[in-house]
Amino acid sequence: MKPFSLYRDAVRAKEIVTVLMRHGFGSLLDQINIPASWFDRFAPRREDPHTPWTRIRMVLEDLGPTFIKIGQILTTRPDILPPALIDELKSLRDQVRPEPFESISRTLKNAFGDELEKVFSSIEPEPIGSGSIAQVHLARLRSTGETVAIKIQRPDIKPALTSDLEIIGWLARELHERVDTYRPYNLPAVVDTLRKGLLSELDFEQEARNATLFNARNPHPEKVFAPSVYKEISSRSVLVTEHVDGISPDEIDAPSDIRRSLVEYGGASVFHQMFSVGFFHADPHPGNILITPDHRICFLDWGMAGQLTKRMRHDLADLLAAVASSDVERIARRAIKMMDSNRMVDEQQLEMEITQVLDRYGGELNLDDAGSVILDLIFVFGSNGIDVARDYVLLAKAVLSLEKTGDALDPTFSIVSTATPFLTALTKERWAPESLFRNLVWKLEESLSCLNALPADSLRLIRRIENEDIGIRLHHRGLEDLNRTFNRSANRLVLAIIIGALIMGSSMVITTGVQPLLWGFPALGILGYLISMVFGFWIIVDIFRSGGHR
Ligand SMILES: Nc1ncnc2c1ncn2[C@@H]1O[C@H](COP(=O)(O)OP(=O)(O)O)[C@@H](O)[C@H]1O
Ligand SMILES: [Mg+2]
Secondary structure (H helix, E strand, O other): OOOOOOHHHHHHHHHHHHHHHHOOOHHHHHOOOOOHHHOOOOOOOOOOOOOHHHHHHHHHHHHOHHHHHHHHHHOOOOOOOOHHHHHHHHOOOOOOOOOOHHHHHHHHHHHHHHHHHHHEEEEOOOOOEEOOOEEEEEEEEOOOOOEEEEEEEOOOHHHHHHHHHHHHHHHHHHHHHHOHHHHHHOHHHHHHHHHHHHHHHOOHHHHHHHHHHHHHHOOOOOOEEOOOEOHHHOOOOEEEEEOOOOEOOOOOOOOHHHHHHHHHHHHHHHHHHHHHHOEEEOOOOHHHEEEOOOOOEEEOOOOOEEEOOHHHHHHHHHHHHHHHOOOHHHHHHHHHHHOOOOOOOOHHHHHHHHHHHHHHOOOOOOHHHHHHHHHHHHHHHHHOOOOOOHHHHHHHHHHHHHHHHHHHHOOOOOHHHHHHHHHHHHHHHHHOHHHHHHHHHHHHHHHHHHHHHHHHHHHHHHHHHHHHOOOOOOOOOOHHHHHHHHHHHHHHHHHHHHHHHHHHHHHHHHHHOOOOEEOOEEHHHHHHHHHHHHHHHHHHHHHHHOOOOO
16 A cells, blocks of 8 residues: 655654654564665664664654654653653754744744735834744834734644644554564554644644633732733734733742742642633743743743643542552553443553652652652553543643753752642542532432433444344343242232232122122122232232332
């Protein structure tokens, strides 16, 4: 099968194959069905002395922006990727050359057309920041004279990304089908989630919504904030925000008491977002934070945000409590309860691997390792078939990013003592009577919606049986019980009919005045009534005794 017809895809595929060979993945490529035209006859095929994880990182760096971005997104998948690879990916250098202004202004022209000159009176050609997807330029608004920051997507980033993802998807499918060692990682599914993540980062309207939502729910705007968005002049590929005058926590030069208070309220804001609001910045690393001259903290870059519903936060509180008490069984039970799917999990294996993680941290948990412990546990959950919701993974990642920022500002910073009050509040809320009641309502709601779906599901099943001639294999175990139930029901029915007949017969006899009489009525009729009363009473008692369902 020839995977791609487009000439451009084939050229890019050749580039990718060449880089893979250069980093010692030649023997891997031999195992899959690479079209001959993808091999460059002159490309060197080298054996590389580095570990496979380092080589993967080098391949990504050589292949440029899309791949670097993919590597960075992969660091948010500790549920499926080994920790050693994640560590390597974290050190990916974001060395992306800024796009020349003439080329980046193509995006601006596309977005604004003739309006461009009317909206901005000037745009600095030199970017103040550049990443793999976009770069940021300073500009001035013609209407008000305000200085703004414009985040502009690189031109052609979307087709380049789509083409790269197509090639990667093809490689992933080939590897999945042909090489046994890769099968457990389910590479095609990984590429699928990558595609979704990358495409969502291409939508700056989402980023604008996230920043605005944060500002709307922020209880301390005098201490922390997100740049306000100029919504009317922003679009999917161009984001215009207020320019924030500030410096990165990495470069700040301030006395230690100021640094400490910055860490305190910055950290408190992140944990407030996570545990009280349930909507948080997923990557608060130093590159996405600015400290203003009056010591306010600005969270930039809302491309990735996590969302935890109240129920997810309560589940998380339970899990963290179990982790804090190193109770392996409880951790496993909680994890299984939190999972999305109903795949079978080997609980014994899961518990064994959880124990190994806890042992790695020395039995007694040093709570400052919280972020890493949770990430390692998430890998154990993921590799044991538990679908960990993406937002829990984002949470663990955000904690690690926050640790980095905290360290840059104040090395004595303890993430756990900052988080503790918020976790305590969450735990209190979780066990408050209203929450327990709400839990009960959730359960009821769930059962009702199950019941609601039952008729439709059954109908669908019946249709499938009709249309597709599905065979059902029956085991006889338990059929004796059914048989007994049938007999019993039939006996009851017969008895009920006899009682009915007796009552009718007795009623007729009673009206005739036939001898002998008892209390002035024919004794035969009275006897009939008495017998039917006894039997009727007996049936009723029997029905009640068996709970009415047998
Ligand atoms: N509103 C702003 N004010 C000042 N500087 C900004 C602003 N937005 C972005 N920057 C600068 O541009 C850099 C990249 O912006 P960011 O939104 O983080 O893009 P990316 O998604 O490429 O990481 C930031 O690290 C910061 O230095
Ligand atoms: Mg950034």
